[in-house]
Amino acid sequence: MNELLYGSTRGAGEKVTASQAILKGLADDGGLFVPERIPALPMSMKELSVLSYQETALAVMKEFLTDFTEDELRACIDGAYDDKFDTEEIVPLKEADGVYYLELFHGPTIAFKDMALSILPYLMVTAAKKNQIKNEIVILTATSGDTGKAALAGFADVPGTKIIVFYPKDGVSPIQKKQMVTQKGANTFVVGIHGNFDDAQSGVKAMFGDAELKKELETCGYQFSSANSINIGRLVPQVVYYVYAYGQLLRRGAIAEGEVINVTVPTGNFGNILAAYYAKLAGVPIGKLICASNENKVLFDFFQTGAYDRNRDFILTSSPSMDILISSNLERLVYKIAGNDAGRDAALMKALSETGRYEITDQMREQLSDFAGGFAGEQETAAEIKAVYEKTGYVLDTHTAVASFVGRTYRETTKDDRKMVVASTASPYKFTRSVMEAIDGKYDGMEDFALADKLAELSGVPVPAAVDEIRTAEVLHKTVCEVPEMKAVVKGFLGL
Numbered sequence: 001m002n003e004l005l006y007g008s009t010r011g012a013g014e015k016v017t018a019s020q021a022i023l024k025g026l027a028d029d030g031g032l033f034v035p036e037r038i039p040a041l042p043m044s045m046k047e048l049s050v051l052s053y054q055e056t057a058l059a060v061m062k063e064f065l066t067d068f069t070e071d072e073l074r075a076c077i078d079g080a081y082d083d084k085f086d087t088e089e090i091v092p093l094k095e096a097d098g099v100y101y102l103e104l105f106h107g108p109t110i111a112f113k114d115m116a117l118s119i120l121p122y123l124m125v126t127a128a129k130k131n132q133i134k135n136e137i138v139i140l141t142a143t144s145g146d147t148g149k150a151a152l153a154g155f156a157d158v159p160g161t162k163i164i165v166f167y168p169k170d171g172v173s174p175i176q177k178k179q180m181v182t183q184k185g186a187n188t189f190v191v192g193i194h195g196n197f198d199d200a201q202s203g204v205k206a207m208f209g210d211a212e213l214k215k216e217l218e219t220c221g222y223q224f225s226s227a228n229s230i231n232i233g234r235l236v237p238q239v240v241y242y243v244y245a246y247g248q249l250l251r252r253g254a255i256a257e258g259e260v261i262n263v264t265v266p267t268g269n270f271g272n273i274l275a276a277y278y279a280k281l282a283g284v285p286i287g288k289l290i291c292a293s294n295e296n297k298v299l300f301d302f303f304q305t306g307a308y309d310r311n312r313d314f315i316l317t318s319s320p321s322m323d324i325l326i327s328s329n330l331e332r333l334v335y336k337i338a339g340n341d342a343g344r345d346a347a348l349m350k351a352l353s354e355t356g357r358y359e360i361t362d363q364m365r366e367q368l369s370d371f372a373g374g375f376a377g378e379q380e381t382a383a384e385i386k387a388v389y390e391k392t393g394y395v396l397d398t399h400t401a402v403a404s405f406v407g408r409t410y411r412e413t414t415k416d417d418r419k420m421v422v423a424s425t426a427s428p429y430k431f432t433r434s435v436m437e438a439i440d441g442k443y444d445g446m447e448d449f450a451l452a453d454k455l456a457e458l459s460g461v462p463v464p465a466a467v468d469e470i471r472t473a474e475v476l477h478k479t480v481c482e483v484p485e486m487k488a489v490v491k492g493f494l495g496l
């Protein structure tokens with residue numbers, strides 16, 4: 001087997017194995033790890049199309065994570081994609097109004113982060129063993145809501161790990177808070193802080209950089225790690241479901257072998273759509289990758305003009321997981337279109353951190369022809385939810401609706417009528433209020449759980465266990481602290 005190594009987008013320097021890249025998260029020079037080449041799929045799409053989700057995952061991941069044995073990968077996959085998901089298909093592909101919605105929200109937190117965060121803990125523990133790391137891995141995370149819960153659910157009761165999540169006590173939604181403070185698992189710790197998300201983030205970053213703390217941890221057999229979205233251990237598992245989606249279309253006879261499809265992805269940090277791009281480069285017949293933004297349309301402008309510019313107002317929308325002005329994973333694409341030139345990438349990223357802006361060359365822009373960009377405003381998003389519901393009875397969440405609108409607009413304006421897969425990143429039950437108000441103004445002001453019951457009536461989809469459970473779940477995490485106390489709280493948890 002040809003070993004695939006990973007290098008940093010910012011340094012031409014040392015290459016590491018997949019397991020080392022997963023353990024490190026970020027390269028020492030601040031760059032992101034990228035594979036030195038994108039491996040080809042190990043068999044034809046036709047052969048892949050008869051595999052289960054787990055078998056597809058094994059076929060794809062063994063090409064990317066070449067220093068893991070097949071047995072190790074199988075154990076990681078079986079641990080992750082089991083009955084935590086509420087359907088054996090793991091990612092059902094649903095047709096509505098001529099579009100194929102790839103439902104990535106059947107995991108424990110009913111949003112797409114589960115696809116990666118349910119397997120990352122297993123990959124990390126396996127990577128630690130492979131690299132003779134005896135320490136217990138302590139995941140330290142600050143969250144503004146969604147990632148924290150998905151990481152907690154993923155790491156809960158995974159041997160060899162502990163997870164500590166800090167959230168702004170008054171800065172997350174009541175449902176998000178309830179989801180976190182009711183988290184089970186003896187290795188989980190959840191702390192509300194008196195401060196905002198930035199305070200939580202800065203506190204966590206300070207602990208990562210604290211040499212003295214690092215020494216104390218080491219003495220007691222611990223080391224910190226991060227479940228950040230730029231970890232290659234989150235990106236690779238996301239390639240799998242694009243391979244699987246194409247296989248499903250083939251299996252159903254919805255497309256012919258080799259037929260090219262388009263994919264639309266509701267985008268924030270650019271991880272999900274980058275995975276679709278990797279799937280294309282690996283051999284899945286994907287034509288256009290359509291990047292859908294909400295009103296924070298920094299990526300749309302980038303594809304339009306070649307200039308990335310975060311100097312603009314941050315807009316709070318009904319698709320909060322896409323309210324992002326720095327799309328970290330875009331750096332991996334920039335590196336590629338710069339001809340894998342780390343120096344050039346580093347210069348652009350330096351400009352981004354110093355001026356909030358960079359501009360790519362015409363030559364680089366030419367290599368973006370696989371991508372198209374679009375965006376949806378708040379009214380268009382709501383209207384999309386209502387229109388698809390009224391026409392088909394299928395209910396989209398707000399993030400998926402952004403993509404659905406952008407995909408539709410793309411088809412209408414370009415006359416490119418290839419089959420379209422839309423990545424469906426959250427259950428409508430996660431954003432019940434926005435979804436129900438989009439369908440009918442009369443739901444305005446109704447209580448959250450009553451709205452969920454109403455949504456079940458309308459859509460015929462039962463209330464997911466993830467929502468049902470928190471109605472009555474016991475609060476297990478009551479710790480609250482001031483920002484300067486965060487370190488002491490961590491030491492307390494770990495008995496340092």
Ligand SMILES: *Cc1c(COP(=O)(O)O)cnc(C)c1O
Pocket residue numbers: 111112113146266267268269270271272273321322399425426
């Ligand atoms: C995180 C998230 C996104 C954005 O995905 P990226 O990989 O960050 O582009 C979109 N929708 C939902 C529901 C999410 O949680």
